[in-house]
Amino acid sequence: MFEGYLECPLCDADVPVSQEDKIGDELFCACCLASLKLKKKSDAWDRDDFYLDEDYG
Numbered sequence: 001m002f003e004g005y006l007e008c009p010l011c012d013a014d015v016p017v018s019q020e021d022k023i024g025d026e027l028f029c030a031c032c033l034a035s036l037k038l039k040k041k042s043d044a045w046d047r048d049d050f051y052l053d054e055d056y057g
């Protein structure tokens with residue numbers, strides 16, 4: 001992964017991402033306390049492809 005921030009899909013807050021985080025990992029938004037999953041749009045390892053999705057369980 002990369003060190004940086006991804007947008008929370010619920011409240012648009014910046015959620016910190018660390019280099020140890022992997023696709024499918026669970027992250028928590030410190031702003032709205034939502035449980036989020038780290039996902040990727042395509043197979044390209046492009047930084048813009050990573051996003052956070054609501055964790056539906």
Ligand SMILES: [Zn+2]
Pocket residue numbers: 008009010011012013029030031032033034
């Ligand atoms: Zn949030």
